[in-house]
Amino acid sequence: MKTAARQFKEDASAITKDQQHRQLIQTALGKYEVVRDRVLGRFQNWNAARDAAAETKWEAVNHLDEHLIRFASQLEGRGAKVHWAGTGGEAREIIAGILREKGAKSIIKSKSMTSEEIHLNAALEEAGFEVVESDLGEFIVQLRKEPPYHIVFPAMHLTRHQISELFTRELGTTPTSSPEELTMIARRVLRDKYIRADVGFTGANFAIAETGMISITENEGNARLTAALPKVMVTLIGIEKVLPRLEDLALFLPMLATVGAGQGFTCYNSFYGGPRQPGEPDGPEEYHVVLLDNRRSELLADPEQRDSLHCIRCGGCLNVCPIYRNVGGHSYGTTYSGPVGSVITPHLRGLKDWKHLSHASSLCGACTDICPVRIDLHHHLLQNRRNAAASGPSMLEKVAFKAFAFVINRPALYAFVKIAGRIAQRFHPLVKGTRLDPVGVWTRTRDLPPIAKQTFKEYWRSRQ
Template identity: 70%
Template sequence: MSTFVSDFKERAAEKTGDLRLRQFIRTALRGYEVSRDKRKGAFQSWESARQAAAETKWEAINHLDTHLESLVAKLEARGTKVHWASNAQQAREIILKIVTDKKARSIIKSKAMTSEEIHLNHALEEKGFTVIESDLGEFIVQLRHEAPYHIVFPSMHLTRDEIRDLFQKELGDAPSNSPEDLTMVARRVMRQKYIQADIGFTGGNFAIAETGMISITENEGNARLTAALPKTMITLMGIEKVLPRFSDLALFLPMLATAGAGQPMTCYNTMYSGPRQAGEADGPEEWHVVLLDNRRTELLADAEQRDSLSCIRCGACLNVCPIFRNVGGHTYGTTYSGPVGSVITPHLRGLQDWKHLSNASSLCGACTEACPVKIDLHHHLLQNRRNASASQPSFFERLAYKLFGIVANEPRFWWLAKKIGWLTQPLQHAIKSSALDPAKAWTKTRDLPPQPRESFKDWWRNRK
């Protein structure tokens, strides 16, 4: 068994045993569901909006080359420097070079999952740069030296008391455990850091091919400050983030807010089309945009699952997933967790190492129903299972199905198997989930239904 799957199982067992945490997460996500349903209800037709959003992303992804060329041409025409990175290492090198050339000391970051994907903070800190996460949730998990728990709510697993203790220990400043006081501590800490930072680093939510803009969605204003004050701005974004038209945002911005956080609109939705332009008061002198592939083109090559590149990272599928709710975000051991993470991680990091995530699903389809861009998530999980067993079949599974095939195709064998099954039933109960049970992994948490003495066929034949 690979360490990825044993780690997953170990963490899952530990987290599902933590009833306090499970209750805490459930309460938070129930609150999300109530506000999301209210906002969805305010749409005249959420379903039509979903279909249009799915078709728009389909159009963008299936003509990705032309949209990217248009985006880049427009960005470059206004003085933005665009870089292309095929993998995580290239992206880190590009960013390190910019930061080194600028003789930067401190880098202020607004939330970007792509930077988690390429482990950027570690690479920068290793070279002696100071990196400050400015999003409150990201700041909290950075102080704890851990990965975000959720792609939209990074610190949702922590209570106010834990955050107070953390601030007291790391910052020496925590007047009380009230969220208001704790947020103001972070605000105070961060204010001067924005002003002193040499580099502002952001992610991107949408890239507009038509106008050459990158749109950033946030509630706190930290990305706005990050893109306003430092002299150099760097934006790292996956190549799949394109939308064809400026006006598409009129639909995508409220949909992202509704699906992601149950808000009508996120507080700040900001479109950037260049560094500071002639006649403008402020803004970065240089803007570097790094476009990241990192095996997205492999996902693109799988036409069956291509629609998973439509993902706008709203987190709606995580919020409704019964597996995510119980095992939590850290158990996955991936940048992107929950259903969409389980679908795309095997493509991004290797099918055989990560195929176990396809089984971390009840196939209830809640994710597919929640997805604002209609990604066929639960079917993709099944396709990953199929692809994994086709490319590396298990010897025992094949043998078992072969034997089953022989027995099920021959009435005499079938009759014999039924009799043996009925006779050995008491034995099965005796050894169930013990070391002697060959099907221990399965029977540990499940009961076989009792096998009746008489089968339907026997009963039919013998009926009066």
């Protein structure tokens, strides 16, 4: 089996040459930047808002135990059932258990990256349940049997023509090039699923400790239908999603909308605090909330990078990242892509196999600058590089630095290597680009500058 690092390199170099993909992504993210900056400019003080958001998440994450206890007890007070899952496997078992107990067959699902993280759909389908994604982008990638391309815009990599072909093939509809008609096809297909679904499954953007509510931000209304119609509702949420107070949302919701999608406020920002309450006409009879750790507590144990748990999954760092824009969302091979994915994946899945992502960065810092909760993303990438080097230095680097030290400590040998290098470089064009090229890794995509005719030492001596 290929290592994740090799797969990443192969996929990244293939997609970088794909002109259609490049154009699609540049157009989509170009549009996003224009509207984002327009909305961001309406804030009276964006940077002060970022400071406050970072402070609030610091408070939440650094008192996580207290907030989780409060969140759970408030929810339980209104009749919800709160489950605690240490691992993805435990969460899948809990959710499958609820479905079996209720005799459920079909599940309607609104967007949840956390469920992607634990590969919930595959597990539930294997257990015989019908799982239908209702967010339009997620519905499309589910039909294509591929993971979401972007944590906020799952189908950003597809053209309307590809989507039309997909719908024609999978749903038997007439081809169309109108995004509106395509959206209406999905609306019709999914309406029926909503009415018949036994269980509605959602993710959540925030968990409000003070009042015991989850907050879901969406534009389509699919999460609202998921929470309104089926008799049983299940929400999966990572433990780091807490906010201390309800009014913290007055800051976080507009910031999420701004950086996430370039909107002043997302169409529906909804808070759910339990099953149907006495006197209410509808809503689920049963409400289950599954709190997921899945190695988040290990990230919490690293005070240097604890702030990466502040992440509200807005996708802002993906949108501005020059690497993401070139290699695309699927090359990463991870649930969370882009800068924040490169930071947290080595913690969530193991540094050894995922340390290569720390190098999928130009360290330009655009991610850190846009982050609404001020996660020190590009420094964390450097820290992951350092940690990787400390835990298992590369053999090649070790040999190279040993050899360098050997030469540099011997002036006569060093003088000889300089001359030999200049002579050898004259013959380089003979092997350049072939397999015999000793510096092929470099010259495949770059020029090798000629060694200077005169060293600084020689130049200095000639000036005297």
